[in-house]
Amino acid sequence: MIDLEDLIALVRNYNPKTNADLIRRAYAYGMKMHDGQFRQSGEPYFTHPVAVAAILTEQRLDDATIVTALLHDTIEDTKSTYAEIERLFGVNIAELVDGVTKLTNLELSSAQSKQADNFRKLFMAMSKDLRVILVKLADRLHNMRTIKSMRPEKQAQKARETMEIFAPLAGRMGMQWMREELEDLAFRVLNPEARNSIIRRFITLQRETGDVVHRITNDIRSELDKAEIDADVYGRAKKPYSIWRKMQEKDLAFSRLSDIYGFRVICEHEADCYRILGVIHHRWRAVPGRFKDYISQPKSNGYRSIHTTVSGRDGKRVEVQVRTRQMHEVNEAGVAAHWAYREGVRTKNPFAVDPAKWIASLTERLDEDDHDAFMENVKLEMYTDQVFCFTPKGDVIQLPKGATPLDFAFAIHTRIGNSCVSAKIDGIRVPLWTRLRNGQSIEIITAEGQRPQASWIDIVTTGRAKAAIRRSLREEDRGRFIRLGQELVRSAFDQVGRKYSDKALRTAAKMLGLTEGEELLARVGSAEVTARKVVETLYPEFAQGPADEVIQRPVLGLPPDQTFRRAQCCQPVPGERIVGITYRGQGVVIHAIDCPALEEMEDQPSRWVDLHWQPGRHAPVNTVSLDLTIANDAGVLGRVCTLIGEQKANISDMQFTDRKPDFYRLLVDIDVRDVEHLHLAMTALEAESQVAQIARHRDLGRKP
Incomplete structure (x- = not known):
């Protein structure tokens, strides 16, 4: 372990005016607090904070950061408190130590949604004082240098976290030497061969x-x-x-x-x-x-x-x-x-960047509510290389490699991006999905009334552009989703013989944790909440069990006590020819006779059971998925929902699978009585001129 005077000498090498007394007091306090504690290697625990402080002296950091390194584990691992650190060393050091403690408690390699939330906290701590992450990076570097004393599974977890988060973060902060060493130390654990x-x-x-x-x-x-x-x-x-x-x-x-x-x-x-x-x-x-x-x-x-x-x-x-x-x-x-x-x-180095401006540029537009979008933006900001392009006036715009003219437009201003209709690169008109290269001059052409399209999400690369497009689409779609949601909810109420009202809607919204009825309608219209869920929230007696729940239904060909259920891949309905397949521990699963999944069972005849629906004894509601392609015009989606409702079929779920400027493709789950009811609903939709294609959806990826 580096002794106290050697550590002070390291600091004095670049800062002769260092507050040696402050460092001595912190060293003594840290040694006292960690007395009796040992690392997994058997060394006294205090060797770790001292080593972290020594790493930070290589970067010629100020006294407050060095002292924070010596104390960074005291609040978490000893009887020390924030109040005591503040009393002994001042509020600045206390806040730094507390910030490092909070970062240590973040499980950055955990589940996706939790990881996104913890990343927000990471960037929040960085935005308050970037020295917090400098101490944390040095802490991680020393832990990786001494990782051999950990259990193998702990080594693998720390190495993955280092490779995915801390090494790219060090690189993004310009500390390339640290990035390279962290990557190599993690590589040694993850792929030693x-x-x-x-x-x-x-x-x-x-x-x-x-x-x-x-x-x-x-x-x-x-x-x-x-x-x-x-x-x-x-x-x-x-x-x-x-x-x-x-x-x-x-x-x-x-x-x-x-x-x-x-x-x-x-x-x-x-x-x-x-x-x-x-x-x-x-x-x-x-x-x-x-x-x-x-x-x-x-x-x-x-x-x-x-x-x-x-x-x-x-x-x-x-x-x-x-x-x-x-x-x-x-x-x-x-x-x-x-x-x-x-x-x-x-040091008055003219090339050193202002940390406040740097962290603002890193975290800009990272306020998305969606976990996947937030993580996507973080990784885009941390991992990408850059290209440099010029505006017609000669201003330089920095973008990640792979960026498009749309990214360029949103980098200038959200208003420019929203109204972009085309672009010129070096005076030549190009498609909006063209990848930009260094040194190109970009001219964005806009038009009044132009709005972002859903297909733009797949074109842009930057987190800023993706966030702006999603925000615009949400605002534009909200009115349409509210109208569609109202149609769906009215239809669902009619199906169970209940009267739809604004009061009922407000009550359901409150029970589902939403502030207003319109918000609930918007979520129903965007397929985030099903209309059936609204009805079941108000009237639990209409609630159905899980879709894959084993159910008892009388069919011909099975003993009375035999359990069975409909296959989710082909969703057979009463009136169709069916066959049963036995599954160990699952009873019998009913497939439509033309289900492609049956091809895998051709060489196993002992598992096949000849079945028929028993007339008049089947369930009144059977869910079937339809694959629809419809025109992207005003009112088309509402018309589709109305047609389904007119056939007394209920829409239980809806999911958009592809959005293009001219057509939408979506999966619609409808509840029907039998194959004849299904045929009527599909015929009504097929006759609609704005429905380009309609077919039963066969999902062979779903379990039977």
Whole structure:
């Protein structure tokens, strides 16, 4: 364990004006609180907070962050309290320690809905003070470095969480060195065979080719000396996980992977960066499409550098990064550079980004209510690379790789995106789904009255655009859904012989936890709540059991005590020819005689049972799914519902499976008496001119 004076010396190296007394008091307090506690490795527990503090000194962080690292587990794991930390060390450190404690308690790898909620809390904590996540990342790094002492299943859980959440987050914050180490440590746990294989191949390659890194580094230095440019050159082989990921993405064997070496050239002045680039391209052939200028177009986390890939010695591809020392400092520390100290004062690095602005850009538009949408947006913001495009006025818009002109329009302003009808790239009209490339000039063409279409969701890439489109569709659809919901609810009330009224609707809404009747109608119209559910909420006597519940119905061909149920794949109804299939532990399942699922049973005749519906003894309600394609015009969906109601059939559920500008495709569950009743309903729908197609829905993916 690093002793107290060594830790203070590490801080004094970059901050001679450090408050050594504060660090001493925190060190002593943390050691006292954790006295008697041990890590799984058998070491005293306090070795962990000290190691976390030491990691943060490498980033030259302020005293408050170092002290927080020493105390970060006291509130959670000892008798210490927030009030005591505040009394002894001040409100700022108490809030930081409390923030880290709350992050530690988040189960970020849990179920999807809970994970989404915990991600919100993660970003909320980050938005209050980004130093909280810096401590947490250092905490995770040390835990991953010492993970071997954990149980195997715990190692796998922590490694997956690190790979999916903490490593990408570190990269998004600009701390690339930490991202690479976290990824490699997790890779060692999750796929040790692959990692060891890559290391063995590296050793073989070095034995065959010698020290390639040393030779290429000397080649670059020699060329720079000839041009009389003062710069430092560093080379290294890429991390095993980085190589493995590239092999997976490009589907290449290790022997065919070329750019497995990376080199950095660090100089004093920005002008020298471009001189160095010229020297490198003059000496070696540049690889087309592998040049990126992040100096003229920095990343949102402050990252600046020139990247180029060239064919170096023996035709091997190598990546070269060129940057100034100030740029390099920010590139190593990322957003953490904002708090970096040197000679006792905060570093005034011109390239360090404002954490408040950075976190605002990261969390922008991440206020979706839908869990899937929120997680989608988080991952889009954390994982994507960027392209840079220009407005007609020359302003630069940063977008993730794979973005489209629609993403560009919404990035300018939601109003522009909502009213977009077409786009021009470099003066040529293109489809809205065109993928943008670096350096293109984009012109968005708008039209008054244009509104987002449902198909746009599949076109856009950014979380901001997806959120804006969904919000607009919800607002536009609300009135239509309310009208449709009213039709469905009225029909459901008629089916059970009850009178529909506004009072009944308000009562049902209140019982379902909604504020008003219109909200309930909108949810019924959008298929979030079924009309049957509304009726059953008010009149429980009409409630039916689960759809897959084993039921007793008299049919010919079975003993009186034999249980059976309808197959969900083909949904047979009385009047159709049927056959029974025996299932172990499930009794007999009834299939329609033409059900495709029966093909799998042809070689098992002993399981087949000849059955017939017994006239007049079947259930009064049988649910059948219909696959409809209808025109996307005003009033069509309402007309379809009216037609079904006119045939005395009840709509029990509705689900849109495809939305296009001209047609909708949807699954409609209707309740019918028998096959004749079903035939009448389908004939009425087929005669409707706005219904393009109608068919029974056969879902072979559902269990019998």
